[in-house]
Amino acid sequence: MVSNYLLLEEPIRMASILEPSKPSFFPAMTKIVGTLGPNSRSVEIISGCLKAGMSVARFDFSWGDAKYHQETLENLSVAIRATKKLCAVMLDTLGPEVLLVNKSEQPISLEEDSLVILTPDQDKQASANLLPINFSGLSKAVKKGDDIFIGQYLFTGNETTSVWMEVSEVKGEDVVCLVKNSATLAGPLYTLHVAGIHIDLPTLTDKDKGVISTWGVRNKIDFLSLSYARRAEDVRHAREFLSGLGDLHQTQIYAKIENVEGLMNFDEILQEADGIILARGNLGIDLPPEKVFLYQKEAIYKCNLAGKPAVVTRVVDSMTDNLRPTRAEATDVANAVLDGSDAILLGAETLRGLYPVETISTVGKICAEAEKVYNQDVYFKKAVKHVGEPMTHMEAIASSAVRAAIKVKASIIICFTSSGRAARLIAKYRPTMPVLSVVIPRLKTNQLTWTFTGAFEARQSLIVRGLFPMLADPRHAAESTSATNESVLKVALDHGKASGVIKSHDRVVVCQKVGDASVVKIIELED
Numbered sequence: 001m002v003s004n005y006l007l008l009e010e011p012i013r014m015a016s017i018l019e020p021s022k023p024s025f026f027p028a029m030t031k032i033v034g035t036l037g038p039n040s041r042s043v044e045i046i047s048g049c050l051k052a053g054m055s056v057a058r059f060d061f062s063w064g065d066a067k068y069h070q071e072t073l074e075n076l077s078v079a080i081r082a083t084k085k086l087c088a089v090m091l092d093t094l095g096p097e098v099l100l101v102n103k104s105e106q107p108i109s110l111e112e113d114s115l116v117i118l119t120p121d122q123d124k125q126a127s128a129n130l131l132p133i134n135f136s137g138l139s140k141a142v143k144k145g146d147d148i149f150i151g152q153y154l155f156t157g158n159e160t161t162s163v164w165m166e167v168s169e170v171k172g173e174d175v176v177c178l179v180k181n182s183a184t185l186a187g188p189l190y191t192l193h194v195a196g197i198h199i200d201l202p203t204l205t206d207k208d209k210g211v212i213s214t215w216g217v218r219n220k221i222d223f224l225s226l227s228y229a230r231r232a233e234d235v236r237h238a239r240e241f242l243s244g245l246g247d248l249h250q251t252q253i254y255a256k257i258e259n260v261e262g263l264m265n266f267d268e269i270l271q272e273a274d275g276i277i278l279a280r281g282n283l284g285i286d287l288p289p290e291k292v293f294l295y296q297k298e299a300i301y302k303c304n305l306a307g308k309p310a311v312v313t314r315v316v317d318s319m320t321d322n323l324r325p326t327r328a329e330a331t332d333v334a335n336a337v338l339d340g341s342d343a344i345l346l347g348a349e350t351l352r353g354l355y356p357v358e359t360i361s362t363v364g365k366i367c368a369e370a371e372k373v374y375n376q377d378v379y380f381k382k383a384v385k386h387v388g389e390p391m392t393h394m395e396a397i398a399s400s401a402v403r404a405a406i407k408v409k410a411s412i413i414i415c416f417t418s419s420g421r422a423a424r425l426i427a428k429y430r431p432t433m434p435v436l437s438v439v440i441p442r443l444k445t446n447q448l449t450w451t452f453t454g455a456f457e458a459r460q461s462l463i464v465r466g467l468f469p470m471l472a473d474p475r476h477a478a479e480s481t482s483a484t485n486e487s488v489l490k491v492a493l494d495h496g497k498a499s500g501v502i503k504s505h506d507r508v509v510v511c512q513k514v515g516d517a518s519v520v521k522i523i524e525l526e527d
């Protein structure tokens with residue numbers, strides 16, 4: 001019987017809930033993006049994060065300079081080599097973020113019911129009555145009665161370091177606000193959020209362009225997280241910019257939807273972007289609390305059907321200071337997985353939290369439990385129906401591979417790919433088993449040198465639910481014959497066996513091209 005119930009096995013036995021989970025080679029099919037910062041930049045901690053399951057490292061240029069992030073990234077490279085765990089690199093832009101400018105970095109104590117002026121004059125000293133900001137258009141964007149929220153970067157919402165204010169008067173370029181709660185703004189970086197207004201600043205700022213063309217090019221970033229993407233044009237513009245920067249034409253763009261403006265243009269943004277980040281931190285302030293879940297479900301579903309990864313943020317804020325998540329947070333992580341998300345992005349928890357490694361492993365365990373009861377059957381049927389008929393050959397092949405793998409209870413799917421497209425399409429149908437995407441390098445030339453492609457494609461699958469990349473030896477370059485295909489398949493199977501995902505007598509579904517024909521084959525392993 002097929003039901004629309006979220007859980008696959010219906011009903012599950014209560015006693016089965018208590019059974020300990022079997023350890024598996026892959027911590028979870030859902031991926032974890034960790035933001036690296038002060039509490040997660042040593043080789044030792046980063047190695048711990050990788051072993052716990054982090055597969056994408058986010059470098060947030062809202063703070064820290066290129067030198068600081070470069071040191072962290074070099075430690076990441078050492079940790080990758082030491083642990084033999086792959087990790088992709090994501091550059092997160094500053095974007096049109098309004099910041100408080102407190103040059104002295106002295107703590108500022110704001111009193112409930114007092115008045116404070118927000119001014120674009122950055123030469124002024126910050127005080128309890130005057131707060132300079134980096135944006136001169138605020139007075140034109142707000143009106144009396146609007147809510148303004150100032151919080152420490154990545155504020156958790158339950159700190160006494162965030163302040164809620166109401167606009168009481170606009171005076172020239174200054175905005176006079178009434179403080180609604182007492183708070184002390186200590187530390188260097190504070191961001192300002194005004195619900196529901198358009199901030200007239202470019203999505204890709206000059207500072208962002210500078211960072212991408214230097215730090216980004218130097219480190220061949222796999223992903224650009226485009227903060228505050230508000231229109232499809234923002235993504236197109238970023239893509240045009242990347243296309244002029246050598247290798248970065250291969251960088252994928254993840255549009256971060258952080259406000260109502262981005263939400264209103266969601267469909268057109270999804271069409272242009274390679275993936276979506278549901279930035280619930282900012283969007284959660286812009287939306288009434290009772291509407292956030294609705295956005296989450298709809299946005300993830302649209303991403304799933306488009307075959308584009310959905311990344312959910314701000315899941316276990318309380319783990320920034322605690323070893324255990326709250327019950328609400330633990331349930332929220334599981335629900336994000338049941339909703340269909342590809343990856344969970346950790347911010348404050350890994351960046352400045354006390355328990356970065358434990359947070360990653362806790363979130364991974366919750367994801368793994370939720371994946372086991374994800375109603376793949378219901379989702380699969382919806383995905384097939386949505387594509388309609390006639391299907392493209394690749395959609396037919398990808399969906400058939402997933403269906404065959406489930407029917408024969410295969411332990412993995414092995415997918416040959418060069419562009420990564422075939423593997424992504426398989427992931428779209430949400431197989432319940434891991435997909436080993438065997439990326440076959442292609443030889444390309446820029447008329448000066450010959451190089452192999454494949455590294456970007458392999459790392460970019462590290463954010464997709466269920467995909468685990470393996471980069472084939474360049475000697476097996478894409479113009480492959482059936483003999484080389486067979487030898488690559490043997491390497492992939494050996495890799496699967498060595499890592500424990502496949503064992504003797506297991507069934508494996510393979511998706512590859514043989515001559516001109518795309519085939520899905522089922523193989524049963526011998527001893």
Ligand SMILES: Nc1ncnc2c1ncn2[C@@H]1O[C@H](COP(=O)(O)OP(=O)(O)O)[C@@H](O)[C@H]1O
Nearest residue numbers: 416417418419420421422440478511512513518
């Ligand atoms: N080098 C290869 N050897 C064998 N089969 C391949 C190879 N590259 C891709 N395939 C298969 O070809 C089909 C098209 O895959 P796709 O990833 O779209 O190809 P490409 O990487 O060339 O864009 C899929 O069935 C895929 O498994």
Ligand SMILES: C=C(OP(=O)(O)O)C(=O)O
Nearest residue numbers: 279280281282313314347
């Ligand atoms: C992840 C978010 O943003 P930031 O880049 O500021 O951490 C968010 O708003 O959810």
Ligand SMILES: [K+]
Nearest residue numbers: 062093094227
């Ligand atoms: K940012």
Ligand SMILES: [Mg+2]
Nearest residue numbers: 258279281282
């Ligand atoms: Mg944000």
